[in-house]
Amino acid sequence: MSHLSDLEKGLEDGLQLTKDPLVEMVDEENEKNRLGEDHRIPGESCDKSCDLKQISDDKTRDVDNYHHHLASKSESPDPDSISNHSTVAPPYTIFDGSDTFILIFVACAAAFFSSLSSPIYLPAMPILEKKMHVSTELINLTVVVYNLFQGLGPVVWGALADGYGRRPVYFGCLIVYIGACVGLALVNSYGVMMFLRCLQAAGIAATVSLGAGVVGDITTRTNRGKIMGIFQGWALLGGGFGPLIGGGLTEGLGWRSIFWFLVIASSCTLIAVYLFLSETRRSFVGNGTIYPEYWIHRSPWMRVSPRLRKRIHKDGGGDMDTLQPRTKPQYLSFLLILKEPDVLLILIAASLHYSAWFMLTTALASALADVYHFNSLQIGLGFISNGMGSIVGSFVSGIMMNFYYRKKLERYRQECLTKWRQEEMLKRDLEDESQVDDSTFELDESKFDIHGARLTLCLPMSVMLAVGIIVYGWTIQYEVQYVCPLVFTFFVSFGAISYLNFASTLLVDIYPEKAASAMSCVNFVRCIIAAGMIAAVDRMIQSLGQGGCFTLIGGICLLSNGCTMAVHRWGPQWVANRNAKKA
Template sequence: MSETSSHSDDRDNRVQSVTEEKCLEDGIDTKPPEKGAEVGPLAEPPSEQPIVDTRPNYSAFTHWEKRGIVLGAAIGAFFSPLTAQIYLPALTILAQEFNVTVSQINLTVTTYMIFQGLTPMFVGSFADSTGRRPAYFICFVIYIAANVGCALAPSYPALLVLRMLQSAGSSTTVALCQAVVADVATSAERGQYVGYTALPILLAPAVGPVIGGVLSQEVGWRWIFWLLAIVAGFVFVIHALFLPETCREIVGDGSIKPHPAYRTGWQLCKEALRRRRARRNPESSGDPLSRTVSRTSTRRSLHMKKFNVLQSLHILLEKEMFLLLAYSSICFSSFYCVATVMPTQLSAIYGFDEITVGLMYLPMVGGSILAAFVNGRVMNWNYRRHCKLQGIPFERAKQQDLTEFPIERARLEIGVPMLVLTAACTLAWGWAFQYQAHIAVVCVLLFLIGWAVVGFSNTINVLLVDVNVGSAGAATASNNLTRCLIGAAATAVIGPMINGVGIGWAFTILAALFVVGSPTLFLIMRHGIQWRKEKRYRKLAREQKHANNNATAQK
């Protein structure tokens, strides 16, 4: 009887322990009230004790490791815009060599942009579920092979098909770059890191046409693709050796050791040396370092989770994402329009040659660098300010719960001034060419456009990652899709508009579109929290329904 009572007491103690742990996780105090203390909603806390956040840090990577990871991802994202721009100076030469019209050779540019928008939809979802390194491996192999094929292309149809493959291999690196930032950086520090990733998008249009023009004139157009293949191969080797897997589905905060297929060459070499030392000195196998390695080696199998190919479309069709992506893509189209129109206008009005025209993109690069270093820090400051207003403890290294946090307002309060500056500079840029202003005026406006467009774009990119937790690759792919499609339409329309109403009025109409659609941002700031809650409830309902169906099927 006493033995039975003892077992019963042990079971009760275990149940009580588990219950107390669950209550502590839910923030419920399990201690009984002291004698004489008030109980109920009118009870006052005994003292104002500061709340200590005991959660682990969001990422196990150090500050400099995160910088290196983001820099490596940004270098990979450089190839998509570079490949699109470096090819443009050779269009006339290619039309002559393959004996086709300029319209036919321009089709290789159009198909490139189409695949640039479509391909990330598939690979972005794949990277969210299966890992960043496998996605990078697939992209680089396709891209390098397509460049070699383009360099050896014997005919126009072969070049057309290979350009599609080239776009498929390079375009997804932009989405992967944003996903890597989401893996290692919290919302509190994300503004600074995402700012770095915007540099390749603006730097490529500056250096691409210059490099392409020099190569096509000096050594032939085929060396454009040989150069891209060589540089991509070098970056691929660097990624394979040093860029670690960051997908949180696989490595968590970065402390979990994945299957060897996910590890870098550097990690495999270190592990081989560690095993070799352990064989030579067996007594060292019990040191703290070895125990740490053993404790983090919890996930050793290949992570082949089923991924949703249409996840990017699902994100795009959500209420908040549709409004945000559609409007931001219209605003970003000003960059495409300026970049497309500038070569012909500078040649016709100012008499610049190809190399000088390429150098005129440098002021935009300067503005983008300013946006990367200034706007990112301002976004982080505004995030801290809203934490203070909401009475939420600010933790840079820990990811905070954004369910009730006005993250849309915290981000777009920085984006709206950049939007106003974008509209004003776009309007002024058109009229500067209309009245043939001094070239210094054009340079200043290009600098401000680079700052404003990249600053606004960065706020949108950060907000996308904040709202779509766990699906950063798919969300960035949705953004890439809308930007490429609307950008392609804008570049196709801006030329006839200039011929019809003049460059001043054409860019005035473009700036007016920004102003007319601006209430969209204020609508998102007002209803963002409510829309995110509705999205969360729908997701939980789907998961519950799926679980019920599985339980019914098992019965």
């Protein structure tokens, strides 16, 4: 470190150093992902594979080269033999390769319980009606209040995560959730059950916001679409496979085994969070090179991983330029995000699609029991198609987002490059474009239409969902062979997951520094709307029939695309106006 100090002092005195080829290479590669979302990248082709493994390998090489370069300078006493390390742009994050996989896997595991806990006991609802001596409508209220508090919980937890870091809030969420599940496994009163369902939802719901915050901390726009798609898909996977798990447990071990299963599984996840989930909040660790000040932010994995130990500076060093200012928890900060027209409009559309899917999921259990006379296990098996749609939708939507982003970005780059060439020819009085040196061109990605890149694919997903849910409703009403409606639940879940992924990724793109709060907005709006629609689904079916009810829902989803089209059209201007006010 003394050598680095001497070097910096010499540079301040006017020492001029030559940049070596290695640094030029690393600087050029890392320039694409440096210190935020509105970065500038050199004018080279963007037609590269964004396969997750390739991304991880490229990031690993960049980070290793960067830290190897800094280490080599600290060992050399001769400033004339090395290049100025300050010109090397630090990587956006040091978490790559296996480290990225571990972080995303643990975040997915925790978020999985948020969507799992509501539908897992749907197959047991007929049994619970008899055990608790209540009506079907009152049992359905346990689903409604779960969704209601699932929307309210992240408001508090998300603000705490932005203020105090991801790891401490993960611990709090899982501990509250485990305690509520223990109580539900022992409950004998309907009133106590309602209270514990509220506590259960409030505890675990924020894991989706926290996971999105982790994704925002360690990704850039280039690879965020695919990783966010994977995360959102696994986070919502419980909605598809929860009834299958619940049906098997109820049939084999009784309804209480559902909550004991949740206790055991979430306890294992809590242990995994403690061992492997490193703090990623950039106000505490920057790009990951800064050693956390408090013990609660330090994971055992960061102490034993050879790669992380090499990159994390325990001596107070690290890439301090990547450290964001700390802020106090702002519990109503999500309202400041939600009041923006582009945020509110896209969330209304996405939440209606999510609610349509969840209405179908809630009504499906009763339909299979009443129309096809399925038992608890068979009802659970009937949700396999629904679950497969959510899995496939999560992966495919992420791939589509990355592909379309690269395609649209390359088109934008070519347009800007052509305009820049013409300006250079006029400025330098050149006669031919071949005389212009394209290597000096820099693309200002801050003016790129990210709204169009994320939302263009929403309409086909909406049509898929609407057709699927309408066909499902009429095939149930006319008691068509059960395979037919179950197949169409695949398309409903595929469309809903994809639509929600597009909207969620866009919000993280717009608010990367407030990713957890942005996802709190998503959870708040979708869960509040879903709670209201689930509360009404039984009466809608009684009044309109299965076919009429879900035809109405499908039509509402199609009409909501007007909100998406408005954001697509005017969203960039709204963002530009916000940025101008901040400046």
